[in-house]
Amino acid sequence: xxxxxxxxxxxxxxxxxxxxxxVGVATPRPxxxxxxxxxxxxxxxxxxxxxxxxxxxxxxxxxxxxxxxADELAAFDGVLSVLQDPxxxxxxxxGGAGKAPRQGPGTADFAGQAIALIVAxxxxxxxxxxxxxxxxxxxxxxxxxPAAANPEGEPKAQGDLDSAMREAEHTVDVTYRxxxxxxxxxxxxxxxxxxxxxxxxxxxxLQMLKDNRAELADCLGIPQDRVRLLAPFVGGGFGxxxxxxxxxxxxxxxxxRLGRPVCVVQERRQVFELVNRRSESHQRIRLAADAGGRLLxxxxxxxxxxxxxxxxIEPVTQASRFAYAAPHRVVGERVARVSLPTAGSVRAPxxxxxxxxxxxxxxxxxxxxxxxxxxxxxxxxxxxHPQNGKPFSSHRLEQALTEGAERFxxxxxxxxxxxxxxxxWWIGTGVAAAFRVNTLxxxxxxxxxxxxxxxxxxxxxxxxxxxxxxLTQIAGEALGLPVDLxxxxxxDTDLPPGSGSGGSFGAATTGNAVWLAALDLRQQLAxxxxxxxxxxxxxxxxxxxxxxxxxxxxxxNEGSLTGHGHIRxxxxxxxxxxxxxxxxxxxxxxxxxxxxxxxxRMLGSFAAGRILNPxxxxxxxxxxxxxxxxxxxxxxxVLDRRDGHVVNRDLAEYHVxxxxxxxxxxxxxxxxxxxxxxxxxxxxxxxxxxCGAGAAVLNAIHHxxxxxxxxxxxxxxxxxxxxx
Amino acid sequence: xxxxxxxxxARHSLDLDPRVTLLDALRHHLGLTGTKKGCDHGQCGACTVxxxxxxxxxxxxxxxxxxxxxxxxxxGLEETGASALQKAFIAHDGFQCGYCTPGQLCSAxxxxxxxxxxxxxxxxxSLEPHPVLTRAEIAERMSGxxxxxxxxxxxxxxxxxxxxxxxxxxxxxxx
Numbered sequence: 092x093x094x095x096x097x098x099x100x101x102x103x104x105x106x107x108x109x110x111x112x113x114v115g116v117a118t119p120r121p122x123x124x125x126x127x128x129x130x131x132x133x134x135x136x137x138x139x140x141x142x143x144x145x146x147x148x149x150x151x152x153x154x155x156x157x158x159x160x161a162d163e164l165a166a167f168d169g170v171l172s173v174l175q176d177p178x179x180x181x182x183x184x185x186g187g188a189g190k191a192p193r194q195g196p197g198t199a200d201f202a203g204q205a206i207a208l209i210v211a212x213x214x215x216x217x218x219x220x221x222x223x224x225x226x227x228x229x230x231x232x233x234x235x236x237p238a239a240a241n242p243e244g245e246p247k248a249q250g251d252l253d254s255a256m257r258e259a260e261h262t263v264d265v266t267y268r269x270x271x272x273x274x275x276x277x278x279x280x281x282x283x284x285x286x287x288x289x290x291x292x293x294x295x296x297l298q299m300l301k302d303n304r305a306e307l308a309d310c311l312g313i314p315q316d317r318v319r320l321l322a323p324f325v326g327g328g329f330g331x332x333x334x335x336x337x338x339x340x341x342x343x344x345x346x347x348r349l350g351r352p353v354c355v356v357q358e359r360r361q362v363f364e365l366v367n368r369r370s371e372s373h374q375r376i377r378l379a380a381d382a383g384g385r386l387l388x389x390x391x392x393x394x395x396x397x398x399x400x401x402x403x404i405e406p407v408t409q410a411s412r413f414a415y416a417a418p419h420r421v422v423g424e425r426v427a428r429v430s431l432p433t434a435g436s437v438r439a440p441x442x443x444x445x446x447x448x449x450x451x452x453x454x455x456x457x458x459x460x461x462x463x464x465x466x467x468x469x470x471x472x473x474x475x476h477p478q479n480g481k482p483f484s485s486h487r488l489e490q491a492l493t494e495g496a497e498r499f500x501x502x503x504x505x506x507x508x509x510x511x512x513x514x515x516w517w518i519g520t521g522v523a524a525a526f527r528v529n530t531l532x533x534x535x536x537x538x539x540x541x542x543x544x545x546x547x548x549x550x551x552x553x554x555x556x557x558x559x560x561x562l563t564q565i566a567g568e569a570l571g572l573p574v575d576l577x578x579x580x581x582x583d584t585d586l587p588p589g590s591g592s593g594g595s596f597g598a599a600t601t602g603n604a605v606w607l608a609a610l611d612l613r614q615q616l617a618x619x620x621x622x623x624x625x626x627x628x629x630x631x632x633x634x635x636x637x638x639x640x641x642x643x644x645x646x647x648n649e650g651s652l653t654g655h656g657h658i659r660x661x662x663x664x665x666x667x668x669x670x671x672x673x674x675x676x677x678x679x680x681x682x683x684x685x686x687x688x689x690x691x692r693m694l695g696s697f698a699a700g701r702i703l704n705p706x707x708x709x710x711x712x713x714x715x716x717x718x719x720x721x722x723x724x725x726x727x728x729v730l731d732r733r734d735g736h737v738v739n740r741d742l743a744e745y746h747v748x749x750x751x752x753x754x755x756x757x758x759x760x761x762x763x764x765x766x767x768x769x770x771x772x773x774x775x776x777x778x779x780x781x782c783g784a785g786a787a788v789l790n791a792i793h794h795x796x797x798x799x800x801x802x803x804x805x806x807x808x809x810x811x812x813x814x815x
Numbered sequence: 816x817x818x819x820x821x822x823x824x825a826r827h828s829l830d831l832d833p834r835v836t837l838l839d840a841l842r843h844h845l846g847l848t849g850t851k852k853g854c855d856h857g858q859c860g861a862c863t864v865x866x867x868x869x870x871x872x873x874x875x876x877x878x879x880x881x882x883x884x885x886x887x888x889x890x891g892l893e894e895t896g897a898s899a900l901q902k903a904f905i906a907h908d909g910f911q912c913g914y915c916t917p918g919q920l921c922s923a924x925x926x927x928x929x930x931x932x933x934x935x936x937x938x939x940x941s942l943e944p945h946p947v948l949t950r951a952e953i954a955e956r957m958s959g960x961x962x963x964x965x966x967x968x969x970x971x972x973x974x975x976x977x978x979x980x981x982x983x984x985x986x987x988x989x990x
Contacts, residue, residue, distance in 0.1 A: 119908070120905065120908070122913070123904070124905065126910055126913030126916050127889075127892075127901040127902075127910070127917075129848070129850070129888065129889035130849065130890075131913055132848070133851070135852075136842070136848035137846075144843075215832050215834040216832075275963055277851070277853045277861060277912065277914040277962070277963050278853070278914040324913065325912060326912045327911075327964055358855060359853070359855060359856060359858070359859075554912055555910075555911030555912030555913065557911070706908050707911075710908045710964070714963075714964050714965040717965030717967070741856060742859050742961060743856065747961060749958040750955075750960070750962075750967045751938075751954045752958075755950075
């Protein structure tokens with residue numbers, strides 16, 4: 092049997108009926124013991140016998156490609172193949188593509204693109220040959236500078252913003268510039284491919300196996316059922332592993348040609364070029380407010396970039412469409428088509444930079460009006476979606492702001508900048524709101540219940556998000572089993588298709604599929620007991636109906652049971668605006684001598700529906716807040732203006748926050764159940780915590796020392812200019 | 816070249832291309848893939864192992880430079896009395912994706928030994944021994960190990976608990 096549910100309206104909360112007491116409780120990861128002993132198997136590990144090693148060759152610039160010394164490289168000691176297969180891909184697939192990205196390595200769309208694969212008996216031999224490759228580029232590189240392009244797209248206008256700006260008591264008209272940013276997951280993109288007859292198995296570092304399987308099959312020109320993907324452990328994704336990447340396709344092609352397994356790992360410097368970047372942005376933000384700070388008009392226009400033919404247009408203004416009420420509005424993006432590395436999803440595409448810039452502009456309006464930044468935001472919370480009038484499914488921005496403010500100690504703050512000094516350091520505090528759209532996709536899951544316990548299976552991934560933990564909790568809760576009697580198997584396309592990890596929809600989508608599979612099993616157990624499912628109480632491996640108690644083991648003597656769950660998003664995504672809300676608070680110190688900024692403490696207050704596991708949810712929030720620190724202070728890809736190559740393409744020059752950059756972080760969860768988000772009433776948390784986090788830091792810099800940094804990151808030179 | 820490595824108290828004789836790094840010797844030649852390759856340039860710390868008791872980036876060392884050395888990797892931590900640190904990482908959720916974790920664990924053990932021996936750090940108030948294991952000392956000394964999931968609060972809490980920090984560092988640090 093299968094329980095199938097399309098979310099067409101508000102759901103009923105059945106969690107209070109469940110007795111095991113696992114959901115909502117801080118639960119350590121069941122995969123923890125494997126991860127702290129080195130036994131968790133990531134992509135380029137547990138290599139098959141006789142595995143050869145491949146290293147990708149990069150294009151030094153965009154244009155038509157010739158590998159001038161291919162014959163010489165092929166004759167190198169240990170080299171098995173110099174692969175320039177027309178099926179090799181030029182770009183990493185976008186999330187959810189489900190088909191091959193552009194193929195054909197004879198053309199480089201951007202500097203750094205993979206144009207060949209050298210395969211050798213050893214990694215060292217392959218690397219040496221790849222480094223010796225002579226790549227000649229000819230032809231027109233195309234446009235490099237987004238500012239020189241004639242951009243596509245037109246922001247959506249409602250009312251008359253220009254008039255509102257002329258007539259308003261207070262206005263803000265500012266432009267924020269944000270650089271390209273890298274996901275920089277710790278595990279580089281990697282794949283090991285081996286063929287058995289016409290079937291290929293690829294273990295790779297991927298987020299969305301269902302789509303990735305379709306993409307790889309399309310790249311190879313074979314049916315999907317001949318492709319099996321494995322990704323039991325993924326060393327971080329953050330959007331970078333949503334789509335099939337060049338090393339996986341190259342490994343599969345090379346393994347087919349050579350008739351032996353091939354392992355290809357992107358070198359770290361290749362990851363910075365081959366993996367989709369977060370587009371840079373140029374954001375003009377206009378705010379028109381009355382004397383009380385109520386918004387009359389709101390403009391958020393963004394210029395972003397991508398390669399020709401890519402449908403990902405960084406949705407910078409996604410939250411600005413519903414975040415604040417204002418009758419006169421201009422909101423939307425334009426995209427410049429350029430020969431730069433592919434732009435795509437990086438943790439919270441759109442809101443990560445869009446909310447952050449907008450929340451900086453809101454702070455500028457607070458300064459202009461003299462109104463407390465929290466009060467200003469509370470005065471502008473809309474009753475309904477400001478653009479289309481739809482209701483909100485649940486809206487907890489007010490609670491996130493006020494509960495966060497209380498815990499941070501916001502009350503009594505002197506709003507004037509440059510008021511607090513400790514030695515050479517100016518001290519200040521800042522606040523920002525957080526917004527992120529919420530969605531639910533489609534997933535299936537299977538649970539097999541035997542006398543040994545429950546086995547949960549789906550091709551869902553755990554990219555560090557805690558999938559193993561929450562699916563264990565959900566199944567154990569509904570089936571009345573302690574965590575050690577629940578086993579979760581993930582990351583194998585032989586299992587029922589889950590949602591994959593992306594867009595913060597994983598927990599809600601695949602979690603609900605597991606929940607439905609467990610409800611299916613409850614019905615089957617009830618039928619074996621001859622009772623209604625609603626009268627069944629399951630706890631500690633025991634079924635209880637009225638005064639009768641039966642061990643589950645006894646019920647399963649007749650044979651094991653299998654439950655299936657299938658969920659998909661429906662009308663509930665269309666009839667209401669579903670979103671998550673939050674508030675960020677930061678205290679910073681700014682050196683008056685060097686312009687260096689140190690974050691002293693941060694607090695995040697988040698409303699994301701039911702929190703399944705406060706331990707893993709909190710860690711995800713720590714991650715998002717820390718990415719906010721990076722966005723505000725250190726992170727930015729530098730793209731060469733002549734050929735578009737990534738200048739700082741390694742972890743020494745692209746500065747992700749290190750341990751000492753991150754102060755004590757406090758996370759508060761606002762109590763919320765969103766019935767429109769599905770039966771579990773859980774919404775995404777992984778991305779919310781980055782949205783606006785950097786704005787709290789940047790606004791705190793202004794409060795500390797009076798400097799607004801509108802071109803990020805706020806490196807010491809950019810702060811110092813304002814201090815002088 | 817023929818070399819012998821003492822890894823997790825077992826001797827391994829290997830005939831290696833001199834270009835093979837210690838990291839690739841572990842991963843490609845011995846199947847010890849617990850030690851991770853994050854950057855291969857000494858920039859991320861994922862490959863940290865203990866060599867003769869000191870922490871190093873295994874990607875920056877050639878295997879042939881370590882003939883006869885005693886090497887401890889994440890696979891050997893349980894036998895070296897570090898299982899309490901591993902358990903603390905689980906209890907404080909000191910990882911998400913887990914890819915940097917082996918390096919964090921080995922680095923923490925090496926770091927604690929450096930503190931015990933009185934090595935000062937950038938944040939030590941004085942160059943005189945002995946530094947006190949504060950939150951700031953842990954954060955500073957662990958900054959060679961990147962965690963993009965940003966589990967630094969959990970990592971620091973776990974190390975603090977295991978190392979007996981002078982001041983309490985919890986993974987839900989009060990502001």
